[in-house]
Amino acid sequence: MNLIDAHNVSFGHGRQKVLQGVSLSISPGEIVTIVGPNGSGKSTLLRVLIGALTPQMGKVTQRGGLRIGYVPQKLHIDPTLPITVRRFLNLPLAVDQTQADEALRTAGVSGVADKQMSQLSGGQFQRVLLARAILGKPDLLMLDEATQGLDQPGSAAFYRQIEAVRRDIGCAVLMISHELHVVMSASDRVICLNGHVCCEGTPDVVSAAPAYRELFGSGTGGALALYRHDHDHAHDHDHHEAAE
Amino acid sequence: MLDDFLVRAALAGVGTAVAAGLLGCFVVWRRMAYFGDATAHAAVLGVALALLFGTSITLGVGVVALTMAILIHGLSGQGASVDTMLGVLAHGALALGLVAVTLIPGQRIDLDAYLFGDVLSVTRMDLAVIWGGGALVVAALWWQWSAMLTATLSPDLAYAAGMNPRRAQLILTLLLAAVVAVAIKVVGALLITALLIIPAAAARTFAHTPERMAFLSMGIGALSAIAGLRLAVIFDTAVGPMIICVAAAIFGVSTISNNLRKLRA
Numbered sequence: 001m002n003l004i005d006a007h008n009v010s011f012g013h014g015r016q017k018v019l020q021g022v023s024l025s026i027s028p029g030e031i032v033t034i035v036g037p038n039g040s041g042k043s044t045l046l047r048v049l050i051g052a053l054t055p056q057m058g059k060v061t062q063r064g065g066l067r068i069g070y071v072p073q074k075l076h077i078d079p080t081l082p083i084t085v086r087r088f089l090n091l092p093l094a095v096d097q098t099q100a101d102e103a104l105r106t107a108g109v110s111g112v113a114d115k116q117m118s119q120l121s122g123g124q125f126q127r128v129l130l131a132r133a134i135l136g137k138p139d140l141l142m143l144d145e146a147t148q149g150l151d152q153p154g155s156a157a158f159y160r161q162i163e164a165v166r167r168d169i170g171c172a173v174l175m176i177s178h179e180l181h182v183v184m185s186a187s188d189r190v191i192c193l194n195g196h197v198c199c200e201g202t203p204d205v206v207s208a209a210p211a212y213r214e215l216f217g218s219g220t221g222g223a224l225a226l227y228r229h230d231h232d233h234a235h236d237h238d239h240h241e242a243a244e
Numbered sequence: 245m246l247d248d249f250l251v252r253a254a255l256a257g258v259g260t261a262v263a264a265g266l267l268g269c270f271v272v273w274r275r276m277a278y279f280g281d282a283t284a285h286a287a288v289l290g291v292a293l294a295l296l297f298g299t300s301i302t303l304g305v306g307v308v309a310l311t312m313a314i315l316i317h318g319l320s321g322q323g324a325s326v327d328t329m330l331g332v333l334a335h336g337a338l339a340l341g342l343v344a345v346t347l348i349p350g351q352r353i354d355l356d357a358y359l360f361g362d363v364l365s366v367t368r369m370d371l372a373v374i375w376g377g378g379a380l381v382v383a384a385l386w387w388q389w390s391a392m393l394t395a396t397l398s399p400d401l402a403y404a405a406g407m408n409p410r411r412a413q414l415i416l417t418l419l420l421a422a423v424v425a426v427a428i429k430v431v432g433a434l435l436i437t438a439l440l441i442i443p444a445a446a447a448r449t450f451a452h453t454p455e456r457m458a459f460l461s462m463g464i465g466a467l468s469a470i471a472g473l474r475l476a477v478i479f480d481t482a483v484g485p486m487i488i489c490v491a492a493a494i495f496g497v498s499t500i501s502n503n504l505r506k507l508r509a
Binding site for chain 1: 394397405454
């Protein structure tokens, strides 16, 4: 049984639709990556999936008792709120110290437990968010541009960490990323999103798809199209690059 | 012991300050200061309505503060910026209350008592209301602490954990109305927000965890209440404003000493 199903989901403010007729399913244990240009609704889709946004049309079904570990794109902690890493890891559910230390180690950031969250570097902060997300032994780990603000070696190391985490706790992973070359190799399945699902499949299938090539400007496209899909729309070429 | 009006005043002040100090942490963390103002200012309208219908002041204030709080809660869910709307509601309600109070036939009331508090005249009944309301606030926050804190840090993290952060927001809103109803007798409608914010802000300097900040804030609130009452008696001034002065002084000292410590480090 799928962990989570989105069926024909549409979401938007007024007339402007951010998501239109998006359907996707995540099976246990798979790593799925969502790619797409700026403003293509990637973060919105994730927030619909966790229930933070209610879609105007369509439906999201979570498997009963599904445990989600969510790593947001960024987390702003108000400077008036003092909180140590250890305290942060205990939200919302209290965990014992051994578990907390182990999660920090798994996330590759041991020894920061007694620091204030505000003292952490960007990379440490993201890893603490990851540690908190895996503490609940999630069935599904969701990461929204989790490597934002990390340099290239840093983000490569972060993705190796994600694979290690999946090996360790056997969760499925759904992530948003713009680091195509890194992500592609680590994913079982890639979904190319631009308000709707443009194309979907294994990394080599998607990277060969014309829609993907148009979006990311990696060549003329078409020549290696192994994967047929509806292509009834024009993409704005100013969006080039994966620069988000 | 309760026959002494000073003892009653001290107990009323401490009870209010402890509840306000705890709730005030969330007001500071969530940047709800204006929200607190709007709810507190509406209390004057509550006073007018209570006098008009001959009900108890606490009931009138409680009902109006609750109505205002729920109204704002609804508006804040719309996603748009509510800053201006809060300003309109806060001062509109205050002005309407001030006008309404003077229009009540056959009554000359001491408006100052509701704007700045009149803690020296608290009765045993008032004390019961204050400590009952204060206990409700502390108990509710204690019971919902983890959910409140998660929702405050990040609504999305709360949603992902299967919680509803809107519910946390609603509970805080209701508790805010309770604190307003309880505090109007002690510091008055105009200074309630100060009692919420200043002890929490002073506590921030010394705290490493949210829990420690909450305890410190309650302590600083209680200390301000007792010291403020004492100073007001010595210098023969109004009690409510003096309590706030002491809290502000503690905030000043804590901020300056913290900056000096940072300079030295």
